[in-house]
Amino acid sequence: MRSIVYYVREFLRPEWIRKFFSVKTAPLTTPSYFKDYPTRTEKECTGCFTCMMICPAPGAIAVLRKKDEWEPEVYPGHCIRCGLCVEACPEGVLSSGRILDVTERDRTAFASWYHLEVDDNLCMRCGNCCVSCPVNRQIDPQLAGTGTSASDEVIMRIEGGRVRILHEEKCTGCTTCETNCPNRAIRVARMVEGIQGEEAEA
Amino acid sequence: MSILQKIKNAVRSRSIHVAYVDVGSCNGCDIEVLACLAPRYDIEQYGIYVHNNPREADVLLVIGSVTPQWVDKLRDIWDKIPEPKVAVAIGNCPISGCVYARRGTLTSPPVEKYIPIAAQVPGCPPRPTEILNAILSVAPLIFKDYEEKQP
Known part of the structure; x- marks a missing residue:
């Protein structure tokens, strides 16, 4: 009997009730190392198509001629975010997560x-x-x-x-x-x- | 706005029932949907419940490029869901076919050919947070004031 009273009193505390109805898990943030869709850095694209050649997903990246410069374009419905284009680009035109930092640190590259x-x-x-x-x-x-x-x-x-x-x-x-x-x-x-x-x- | 509508809005915003159907994918996106259920992402705190029964679902998550066996059955599942309903395409497969969009495969993406898709979550696979965000942002658009929006 005493334990029932104890529990009822415990669960009627305003603080407990407020937490029960309002507390959520911590806001879900995307970690900084997450390889998101490749984004453009300010380096100039030379139009060598290395990114298109190494891309494993059909139709995910296209290097387009826009006015007087080449521009790599990533298509989200096709891209699988593997990051190979970022790694393979000799100029460092694309960037995604920490791939560029890691390739620089480990001194890795692709030979073809x-x-x-x-x-x-x-x-x-x-x-x-x-x-x-x-x-x-x-x-x-x-x-x-x-x-x-x-x-x-x-x-x-x-x-x-x-x-x-x-x-x-x-x-x-x-x-x-x-x-x-x-x-x-x-x-x-x-x-x-x-x-x-x-x-x-x- | 009638009181009944207000009650419906309040209830629908906190009880979104989800059914998912895999129409031929690599199971990577299924695992990401499963990760949403786990304590780390915990979709039930947002009022989303996975029942996997189209008769009591509001949201249908479509995963995978469409294989021949699913062409007629996917429409059946969509018709079984009571109004209001919404379909969300999860992953690259329902959008473009992803790695299955090659010569010699039997799949026939995109899924929009078979059922109306309200939202797409690209990624191979998408992050659980992206799936959560998509469901939470598309559901109010369709479910809020649903009866009043009817012609």
Whole structure:
């Protein structure tokens, strides 16, 4: 009986009643390190499209030509806020959360190159890729017809009845070979590797 | 404004019943909705209750890009909710299809094609606070003076 009275008296205290009806959890604030949608810094965009190439979400970022300057634009319904564009941009045009600070502190960067791959089962050795490649053309103007070349400096040539890739590092990623391949045998892939320390600063 | 309307406004502002439906996503947004229920965000303190029954819901949270099996069923769920009602799209999937908006996938976003969407919460996934803010800001727009706004 005494405990009931005690409880009733405890719960009728004005302070308790006021707290019961009005107190809420602390206001929910977004932490400072939260990677929100990338925002523009005052650095100038050079229009290299690195951000668009590394973006994993379809249609999330577009670098648009506005008057006389390039302007990266992020579309919220598509962007997944991974922050890769912020990290990959060589100029630091975009900023999100503390990504820029962390990349500077850890001295990280992305290295990228183009990887050429020929599926020998699909390839019919027509030499279209070697002939159409604009870099090949520049190195060896004699290259024509069958795709064979006397020069060792070309990216790829027909050698011993199959396509041999000699200098992958010269590829500019234009994918002209892909579009000219009748069999979809050659693929150009952009490879990206995270690097840290001395090589990242070079 | 009649007294009845005032009572309805007061009640509706403190008892928003939510049903959520996943029409084909990766479950990331479901987990963020679940996080809203947890003590850290605690949506019940704002008067939002999750019942997951369309018959007693006011707000329908639609999660995910629409898979073929959901095309007709999503409309059924929407029709079961009594008026006044509002649908909120959670995440990128109902807006654009997000990572599923590629060639070869069977999804057919956006969700607006099937039911009317009042608010969208972009993000992959959105923060629980963003979901909370969206529900709390869109619900009064629809529910306040609902009967008087009817033609």
